[in-house]
Amino acid sequence: MKKVVAVVTSPRKNSNSEILADAFLKGAGEAGNETEKIRFSDHNIGFCLACNWCRSHDGVCVQRDDMNPLLLKLLEADVIVLASPVYKSCVSGQLKTFADRMYAINPKLTGVDFYFIASAGSADLDGAMRDMEGIIHIYKNVRNAGRIYGRGLSGPGEAFDSPAYEEAYQMGKGC
Numbered sequence: 513m514k515k516v517v518a519v520v521t522s523p524r525k526n527s528n529s530e531i532l533a534d535a536f537l538k539g540a541g542e543a544g545n546e547t548e549k550i551r552f553s554d555h556n557i558g559f560c561l562a563c564n565w566c567r568s569h570d571g572v573c574v575q576r577d578d579m580n581p582l583l584l585k586l587l588e589a590d591v592i593v594l595a596s597p598v599y600k601s602c603v604s605g606q607l608k609t610f611a612d613r614m615y616a617i618n619p620k621l622t623g624v625d626f627y628f629i630a631s632a633g634s635a636d637l638d639g640a641m642r643d644m645e646g647i648i649h650i651y652k653n654v655r656n657a658g659r660i661y662g663r664g665l666s667g668p669g670e671a672f673d674s675p676a677y678e679e680a681y682q683m684g685k686g687c
């Protein structure tokens with residue numbers, strides 16, 4: 513049994529990237545894995561202060577917001593799913609903020625399979641996928657294990673009718 517954690521970063525209700533992340537988690541759960549979803553919008557998470565306090569404090573962040581307990585969840589995970597809407601051809605500011613705070617555990621996070629999920633109004637998700645590659649680039653012994661492209665999804669909820677939904681479900685089953 514693996515621990516599968518999805519980081520979901522769209523601020524809106526019935527979000528396409530969240531629907532695809534839920535499909536992934538559904539598949540992963542049905543395959544016998546333990547699943548958990550972290551919704552950025554449910555938490556108080558500030559910007560990285562670049563103070564490097566974490567480097568002399570075993571990966572603990574100096575800020576007393578919600579991030580330290582979430583970092584512990586990431587360190588316990590075997591699989592981490594990053595899910596984001598495409599904003600201005602990039603990942604969401606929320607995912608970037610979350611990823612910057614993962615700096616605290618750069619030296620510690622290892623042995624994880626990462627999956628990327630993005631949704632966009634257009635068919636062009638290359639910028640966001642590149643951003644996600646950049647986010648995991650620093651970690652040792654991690655795998656870029658799979659990607660879900662939610663193309664042509666504008667309004668909330670459209671992901672339910674997208675081929676990406678079944679792809680995400682099957683990818684979760686096999687993760």
Ligand SMILES: Cc1cc2nc3c(=O)[nH]c(=O)nc-3n(C[C@H](O)[C@H](O)[C@H](O)COP(=O)(O)O)c2cc1C
Nearest residue numbers: 522527528529597598599600601632633634665666
């Ligand atoms: C601020 C903003 C910027 C956006 N930028 C793009 C973009 O550059 N390219 C694109 O294809 N869609 C863009 N979109 C559309 C979203 O990517 C699309 O609606 C997506 O399905 C949202 O995912 P979500 O439902 O998970 O929030 C943008 C939407 C917003 C609100």
